[in-house]
Amino acid sequence: MKIIEILTKIDRRIIYLILLIAVIVPLLFPSPEKVRVMPPVEKFYYAIDKIPEEKALIVDFDYAPQTAPELDPMGFAILRHAFKKRIKVLVLSLYVQPLGLARNALTQVVAEFNSAAQTNADSIIYGRDYVFLGWQVGPILAMLSMGESITNFYKVDYYGNKTDTLPLMKQIKNYNNVGLLASLSGSDIPKYWVMYAQNRFGLKVGAGVTAVSASEFYPYLQTGQFSGLMIGMRGAAEYEEMIEKNLNIKSRKKASESLPALTYAHLVMIIFIVIGNIGYFIKRRKK
Amino acid sequence: MKRTIPLFLVFIFGIMGIIPFIIPNPIVQGTDEFVRNNLLKILAAFALILGLGSLLKVHMDKIRRRRQNWGYSWVLIISFIITSIIGLFGGVAGTGILPTTIGSFSFDVWTIYFNVEVPLGSTMFALLAFFMASAAYRAFRARSTEATLLLASAFIVMLGVLPLGERISPHLPSFAQWIMEVPNVAGQRGILLGVALGALATALKIILGIERSWLGGGGE
Amino acid sequence: MNISSDPWIWISALLSLAIFSFLYRDNPFYKFAEHIFVGVANGWAVTFYWHNILVPSLFDPLFRQGQILYIIPFIIGMLYLTRFIPRVSWLVRIPIGIYMGYYVGVSIPATIQALIIKQAQGTILTPENFQTWHAGNMGIVWSVILFIGVLCTLSYFYFSKEHRGILGTASRIGIIFVMIGFGAAFGYTVMARISLLIGRLQFLLGPWLGIIQ
Numbered sequence: 190m191k192i193i194e195i196l197t198k199i200d201r202r203i204i205y206l207i208l209l210i211a212v213i214v215p216l217l218f219p220s221p222e223k224v225r226v227m228p229p230v231e232k233f234y235y236a237i238d239k240i241p242e243e244k245a246l247i248v249d250f251d252y253a254p255q256t257a258p259e260l261d262p263m264g265f266a267i268l269r270h271a272f273k274k275r276i277k278v279l280v281l282s283l284y285v286q287p288l289g290l291a292r293n294a295l296t297q298v299v300a301e302f303n304s305a306a307q308t309n310a311d312s313i314i315y316g317r318d319y320v321f322l323g324w325q326v327g328p329i330l331a332m333l334s335m336g337e338s339i340t341n342f343y344k345v346d347y348y349g350n351k352t353d354t355l356p357l358m359k360q361i362k363n364y365n366n367v368g369l370l371a372s373l374s375g376s377d378i379p380k381y382w383v384m385y386a387q388n389r390f391g392l393k394v395g396a397g398v399t400a401v402s403a404s405e406f407y408p409y410l411q412t413g414q415f416s417g418l419m420i421g422m423r424g425a426a427e428y429e430e431m432i433e434k435n436l437n438i439k440s441r442k443k444a445s446e447s448l449p450a451l452t453y454a455h456l457v458m459i460i461f462i463v464i465g466n467i468g469y470f471i472k473r474r475k476k
Numbered sequence: 477m478k479r480t481i482p483l484f485l486v487f488i489f490g491i492m493g494i495i496p497f498i499i500p501n502p503i504v505q506g507t508d509e510f511v512r513n514n515l516l517k518i519l520a521a522f523a524l525i526l527g528l529g530s531l532l533k534v535h536m537d538k539i540r541r542r543r544q545n546w547g548y549s550w551v552l553i554i555s556f557i558i559t560s561i562i563g564l565f566g567g568v569a570g571t572g573i574l575p576t577t578i579g580s581f582s583f584d585v586w587t588i589y590f591n592v593e594v595p596l597g598s599t600m601f602a603l604l605a606f607f608m609a610s611a612a613y614r615a616f617r618a619r620s621t622e623a624t625l626l627l628a629s630a631f632i633v634m635l636g637v638l639p640l641g642e643r644i645s646p647h648l649p650s651f652a653q654w655i656m657e658v659p660n661v662a663g664q665r666g667i668l669l670g671v672a673l674g675a676l677a678t679a680l681k682i683i684l685g686i687e688r689s690w691l692g693g694g695g696e
Numbered sequence: 697m698n699i700s701s702d703p704w705i706w707i708s709a710l711l712s713l714a715i716f717s718f719l720y721r722d723n724p725f726y727k728f729a730e731h732i733f734v735g736v737a738n739g740w741a742v743t744f745y746w747h748n749i750l751v752p753s754l755f756d757p758l759f760r761q762g763q764i765l766y767i768i769p770f771i772i773g774m775l776y777l778t779r780f781i782p783r784v785s786w787l788v789r790i791p792i793g794i795y796m797g798y799y800v801g802v803s804i805p806a807t808i809q810a811l812i813i814k815q816a817q818g819t820i821l822t823p824e825n826f827q828t829w830h831a832g833n834m835g836i837v838w839s840v841i842l843f844i845g846v847l848c849t850l851s852y853f854y855f856s857k858e859h860r861g862i863l864g865t866a867s868r869i870g871i872i873f874v875m876i877g878f879g880a881a882f883g884y885t886v887m888a889r890i891s892l893l894i895g896r897l898q899f900l901l902g903p904w905l906g907i908i909q
Contacts, residue, residue, distance in 0.1 A: 201610040205719055208609045212894055216901055216908055222639040227653055228830075254597030258895020259888060285741045286597075289589040326749050327520040329799060330512050337509045342517075345752045348569050384806035389497060400888035404881040407656050408665045411828055411842075412818035414810065421884065422891040423637045447894045452640045454605075454890040459631060461613040466627075469617050478786040482793035489794050493801020511798070515769045519795050521749045522773030526788075528738055529780065545727060552731040559739020568747050587704065589740045595708040596733040598896050599715035605893035606719055608886065622875045629879025634886055655880050657829065658838050662845025663877030665815055666870065669846070670853045672811035679800040679807070690796060691789055 197468025204461065211457040215449035222448045223430065229410055230427040233371075233395045233417020234435075237270055240368030245277040245361045247370040249378070250291035256375035256399045257290055262425035262444040263373050263397040264291070266432055268298040273436050277357055278319040279367075281343070283328035283378060292347065295321055301440065316355040323347030328378065329385055336364050336390035364390045369416060373397040379406060383414045397424065422447055483685040490683035532556070559588055629655055698906030709904040712896060819846045845873040 226234075240246055248267055252260040271278045280295055282288045299313045306312040313319060322343040325331055334342035339362065340352040352358045360366065370392055372379040379396035386392040393416045398406055400421030409415045419428055425444035432438045496508040535549035563585035565574035570584030577583070618624040635641040636652025681687035700706065714729035754773075758766040772794065778787040818825060821843055826835040851863055852870035859867045901908045 199613070202720070204610050204613055205606045208606060208893075212890065212897055213901070216894070216897060219908070224639055225642060225649060227649070254594040255601040256888075256892070257594065257598055258898075259891045261895075285744050286593075286737065288744065289586055289594065289740070292586060293590060323748055324744055325517065325753075326524060326745075327517055329802060330516055330520065333802065334509060334512050337505065341509070341513055345748060347748070349567075349747060384810040385802070388806050388810040400884035400891070401881075403884045404656065404660050404877055405664050405668070407661045408668055408815060408818065411657065411661050412814050413828075414814060421887050422894075423887065443898075447891065447898070448639060450894050450897075451887060451890055452638045454893075455634045455638060455886060456640075458609055458612060458886055458890075459634060461609060462616050462627070465613045465616060466618055469619075478789070482789035485790060485793035486797035486800075489797030490801035493798045494804055497802070497805035514766070515772070516795060516798055517749070518754050518766075518769040518773050519776075519791050521745060521753070522776045522791065523795065524741070524745060526776040526779060528742065529777065531734075531738065533780065548727050548731040551728055552735040555732045555735030556739045556742075559736045560742045563739060563743025564746055568743060581703065585740060585743050588736060591704040591708045592711060593733060593736045593740060595712045595896075595899070596715060596729055596736075598892065598899075599712040600730075600733070601889075602893040602896040603715065603718060605889040608889050612886075622871060625872060626875045626879035626882065629876045630883040630886075633880045633883030637883070637887055652880075652883075654838075655876060658841055659845060659873050660877040660880045662842050663849050663870075663873040663875075665819060665842075665846045666849025666853065667874070669812065669815060669850060672807050672815075676804060676807050676812070679804050682800045683797065683804075690792065 193468060193471055196464050197472075199464075208454060208457055211453040212450045215453055216447075219446055220449055221442060221445050222452075224423065224426045224445065224448065226427045226430055229418040229420070230424055230431065231417075232410075233397075233419055234270070234428060234431045236369050236393065236395050236416035237267065237276070237371065238274065238435075240274075240276050243360070244366055244368035245279055245357075246271050247279045247281065247367055248291075249370060249372040249374070249382070250280060250282050250287045250294070251284060251372060251374035251376070251378045252290065252399070253284070253286040253375060254290065258447075259399050259421045259425070260373045260375065260397060261290065261294065262422070262442075263419050263428060264294040265298060265440075265443075266425060266428040267371055267373075267397070268294060269301075269438050269440060270428075270432050270436065272298060272302050272313050272318070273432070273438055275318070276368075277361065279322055279339070279357075279361065280319065281322040281331070282324045283331055285324050288324050288347065292321065295319070316350075316357060318357070320352070320355055320357050321347040322352065328381060332382060332385040333389070336386060336392075338363055364392045367392060369393045369395055371395045371397065375399045376402070379415070380409065383409060387414065395419075422451060479688070479691055482691060483688070487683055487685065559585065562588065629659075700904050700906065705903050709900060712900060819843055844869070849873050 237246060246267075248264065248271075250264055268278065270276075280291050282291050299315075299319070302313045315321075322339070323346055325343055331342060340358050343352050346352050346355070364386065370382060370386065372382050372394060374396070375398070379394060379398060382392070382394045382396075387394050394414070395417040396406055396409075396415050397419040398421075400423070403418075403420040406415065406418060410418045419425060422444045426442070426448060429442040429445055433442070492508065492511065496504055532553065535552055537543075538546045538549045539553075562574065562576060562583065564572075566572045566576040566584050567574075568585065570576040570582065570586070576585075576587075616627065618627050632648070632655060633652045635644060636649045636655075641648040641652065678687060682690065711729050711732070714725040717723055718726040754766060754770060757763040758770060772791050775787045775791050778784045818828075819842060821839055825839050829835045829838050831838065848866045848870035850870070852859075852867040852874065854863070854867075857863055898908070
């Protein structure tokens with residue numbers, strides 16, 4: 190009984206330490222795990238895969254640094270998928286903070302592809318294969334205006350180039366030329382893409398979201414308003430699995446590498462909750 | 477007048493927001509696009525400037541009145557000024573009039589963002605893992621049937637989302653998925669419909685001038 | 697162990713540790729790092745306000761291309777700044793009224809169609825909805841459960857009548873669905889928060905200390 194009493198009064202700093210050890214040890218001794226791909230991520234993958242040649246993919250990077258560990262692997266995986274299939278890509282952000290993360294993902298993935306490219310045709314060229322539209326103010330304004338004309342709203346790209354001078358933007362005028370929009374967000378933004386862009390212009394939307402907001406987006410998946418849904422690190426790991434299996438993209442699988450650490454941390458959490466409840470029931474019985 | 481003009485503007489622009497959904501006429505759509513791209517975009521930009529101005533005002537006030545921790549307000553203002561100067565004069569890609577490299581050391585605005593803001597932001601949220609563990613240990617109790625259901629559902633999902641869940645039982649991941657797709661959707665949809673109806677009612681009240689709290693207080 | 701010699705990696709690592717120090721207790725390092733975060737974030741934002749918004753969308757058309765009509769949004773936008781002048785601060789209601797009016801206007805049809813009608817369509821018992829789960833005949837069972845769950849959850853949030861009789865039973869069933877949903881949400885939240893911690897530790901152990909790849 191004394192042990193039970195000790196276990197139910199653990200100092201918070203001991204809890205922090207145990208959690209830290211549970212996360213660090215698997216990272217020091219990595220053993221990447223394979224994951225079973227679930228239907229929501231599969232749908233997302235095939236929604237991008239089936240984008241027609243003449244249409245583009247818009248990737249909306251809308252997560253701040255606070256949620257980058259969950260959503261960055263998704264962004265990398267989607268870009269690798271799109272560039273491998275030579276799908277034209279437009280990248281944008283609806284807020285200013287995610288811009289730097291979008292730039293980082295684009296720069297790294299483009300460099301990966303170009304380091305292996307033999308010819309100009311193989312390379313990923315800015316303005317021809319992808320455009321980084323950057324940020325313009327007013328998320329809802331962007332969603333509505335791009336339905337009429339992307340270059341009228343995004344007059345300049347991230348780098349300050351006039352968008353109407355870029356070769357890709359002469360083909361991709363508005364949502365009619367867009368096969369899918371992939372919204373990677375730590376907030377409600379995917380819902381707004383559905384409400385404004387899909388509702389009014391029929392744009393297909395796929396969402397990559399943090400696990401915190403996962404449960405509120407499932408209703409949109411069920412109605413078909415989302416063409417696919419990726420949730421947190423697990424969703425990113427599933428997508429990495431798909432692109433490796435289907436497209437033979439052998440790159441760093443950051444999300445998959447994190448799964449063992451996630452497993453042990455979850456077990457520690459469950460154990461703490463169980464111990465807390467054991468103590469609670471014992472005290473209740475004594476009273 | 478001080479209240480009438482803004483209420484009138486809300487009504488007019490509210491109607492202007494609704495009509496393009498209903499009338500596909502090119503003149504209507506064109507006017508809507510014109511208003512959005514040339515008026516509202518600029519207003520939204522100034523709203524952000526207002527937010528920035530308010531932040532700086534709060535911290536300047538703190539410094540002037542020597543409130544608690546006023547020294548840190550200097551840290552904020554100085555870091556803001558340095559980053560702004562580098563961004564404004566160094567350019568978005570470090571190609572502005574201000575040079576942003578010394579030898580191999582680069583300090584353009586993106587480098588500062590990536591090496592200062594990203595780690596700080598990420599770490600702030602990483603702290604939550606610890607707080608959550610401590611809070612779950614102290615407060616998460618199966619006090620009632622509903623709480624027990626919540627706990628059970630949480631455990632199933634926590635195990636089901638990991639490869640470990642499949643090793644425990646091949647049906648566990650599918651069961652976790654089922655929980656998300658059926659009972660979770662039912663609960664969330666009920667909440668979503670309620671919130672949507674509430675938001676709709678509030679939007680109508682604002683446009684019709686019934687809801688006036690956005691005008692602010694005072695006799696004016 | 698291969699500790700980085702890149703000064704920026706060291707700055708990132710030390711700032712991360714300053715924030716982590718809050719776990720012990722609030723301290724000057726944490727406060728210092730917190731204030732730098734806000735300063736840098738706003739400095740980053742100002743860069744883009746200027747280069748990507750104000751210059752190409754306002755100052756270029758107005759001052760370089762001579763499109764004099766842009767003076768109108770410019771003046772209305774400047775009214776935001778009257779917020780700081782108490783005697784004329786009521787003028788801030790004008791740009792707020794315009795922007796907010798448009799925003800709530802566009803939200804009305806969007807909310808009705810995308811949130812209310814579409815979600816109701818996804819709930820009613822139709823052969824199309826039975827196929828959503830690709831579960832054959834079980835799809836009918838799941839659709840019925842979903843239908844009952846949505847109605848019961850809505851009845852829980854109906855406060856105009858006392859929860860007695862049928863309404864009382866329905867609302868009790870509703871709360872069960874809500875609790876299961878919240879439990880699932882908590883499960884995912886645990887995954888989310890731990891993922892964020894893993895991300896930070898991967899940086900500290902990898903690029904900074906070089907202990908892991």
